[in-house]
Amino acid sequence: MPECGLLVSAPGKVILHGEHAVVHGKAALAVALGLRTFLRLRPGGGERLRIHLPGVGVRREWDVAELRALRGRLTGGANSPSVEQLDTLKEFAGIAADASAPDSLAILAFLYMCLAISAKYGDVPSVDITVWSELPTGAGLGSSAAYAVCLAAALLHACGAISCPLKDGEATARWTEEEMTLINSWAFQGERVIHGNPSGVDNAVGTWGGALRYQSGKITSLKRVPMLRILLTNTKVPRSTKVLVAGVKEKILKFPAIMNPVLDSIDAISQECQSVLEAMPTNPSPEYYPVLEELFDINQHHLNVIGVGHPSLDRLCRVTASHGLHSKLTGAGGGGCGITLLPPDATPLAVEAAKRDLCACGYECWETDIGAPGVTLHSSSSLNAQVLHALSES
Template sequence: MVAMWERGLAVSAPGKVIVHGEHAVVHGKVALAVALDLRTFLRLRPGAEGQVRVCLPGVGVQRSWNTPELRALRGRIAADFEDSKSPSLEQLDALREFAGIAAEASAPDSLATLAFLYMCLAISAKYGDVPSVDIVVWSELPTGAGLGSSAAYAVCLAAALLMVCGAISCPLQEGESTARWTEEELTLINSWAFQGERVIHGNPSGVDNAVGTWGGALRYQAGKITPLRRVPTLRILLTNTKVPRSTKVLVAGVKEKILKFPAIMNPVLDSIDAISQECQSVLEEMPANPSPEYYPVLEEFFDINQHHLNVLGVGHPSLDRLCQVTASHGLHSKLTGAGGGGCAITLLPPDTSPLTVEAAKQDLCACGFECWETKIGAPGVTLHSLSSLNTQVLHVLSQS
């Protein structure tokens, strides 16, 4: 471990998209969440003696602290540090004061700094001393787009800090490029990542950090998270309309509609629930590299669910435009997440020609949208040798 650690290691975790079940999940229905192969990367190196440094170039954070001052702060607020207990308001207030973050600050840089401090102190309080580390985190995921960027960050931090403090192993052997942790270790990573999510979001569902930890696909219903047995890797286009929206306002709007028209809206929720369950069955039947005949039913599920989401009132003209553009290329899309703008996913069957994909991307970008060709069903949190990372990731991490 020591030799590899001195050369530096990297941890990555995937983002997530909801395939089916948005909004219905708030009312006790099934949702399917899948790992998105856009990842957050964390580079871990030994820090200068007595120094903790964290650099997050994506949100403009570059901070460093002395380990003695972090130890003193930990001593003042450590009584309640537990991986099963929510961060207390007193702890978060003390961390804000220490880091010079205003009480009402909710910008990504402030929340990311707060989550780092909390996790560093809480994990070291339970498993060892405050480590001298140099951490750089960079993400392919846009922030605030409902793609699990904060959870991927929390999962990477949890894995790195638990490893440095000796609570989990360093599974990467000499000569290997990547490695995964044991099921027991992943459970520990997930429980601490959930604490980081609580710092950032207050009362998260736990779905995003679970997808970031285990990868693949998860079924979520009424607080219960169940990994799907087997999930194929599916190619998609992920498109960000860049239209901002408030999840809280959209959720409240759906609730109001259900109260106003229960006999009309409850069957819509039941239908979305049925789509999620049917889709789960199809995904679990599909082989790892599915042939084209599996796709028409998945495409129909996309179309039907998109109409249902419009009925719930969470559509948007930008999403209608996106669906029209992809349909003109023979492709099927639906919103993912809160709706009202935000992101959508487009299924790319294996027989889709590269020319079709390129033309669709160009047309989407011409609408002012941002578009990525990526995969769903990606692996969860992974340990990498630095040399195995692609050039772009390596360049960003080494520049910071």
């Protein structure tokens, strides 16, 4: 490992189309978000393993010999977290048995991944790891998966299981398909520690980037999708995904003849959008954008019909429509986040005015893009000053 260490990033994700319908066997499109999580790994000193997560106020360190002894006490499969393994790790780290706070789960996932990966590929590494994210937690934007992907890449490299493809003079580099498959498989185990029974979509988007289609447990990567500019808006209205999913199911059972065609229509929107996205790179015509905008509008109406809308999201759509822009909710709905497409002819003046009006509603707003690259290795010169500062905090 070079003395300067390793700089890794992975993107968050948004659902473009197919929310809720995916639970009922329909297709969903997930896309990588321009907002990323960044990790810096440096050689440690004094046989210590350290992790620093400035965003959630975590700074922990352990003696490597202690961790080796702990690893010997873990029973069960090397890469599938069991209740017994996690209970042992919680006790070791002083984490409450029923802990669900992001900082506790982040420490737990880190310890599990470090010990499980080192058990398979080498010794417990003596390294300092700092992780900082542009992604808000708990907003349905794949922040935990981006964290797990970064950890998997860094720990696999520290244990010698994957290469360091970044050459002198290069700004960024990607791993081979085989290495990314390995990163993804371990990131999924980290997601299991945090979420229990995840779909695997978030970590797959974090690993490969671009866009993925998910249907009935099968994940397919879309080939050559364009980068699209969006506004991402967090209404900051809390919601329970579990309650919203149960509400949709209840409505389908109550009105099957009405609701099932709506789910079929959402499925058709996902398929139509996939066709458009895959056609755009070879024929970058501006005529595609009105189609994408219309699909946003139709799907947003459908999501209101199935009961996952919210006044805060209606307001978001009205505000952006007043500036000639088209929006829809993304994720569970009932509050949470929305996305607004920014076509090439959207003027900077209109975008700034929309952002100003959204912030005046008490929302948080980012101008970013979708279709971003997956897990990436960076030179320090390729990262902006804010990221480098956050990762250099001692």
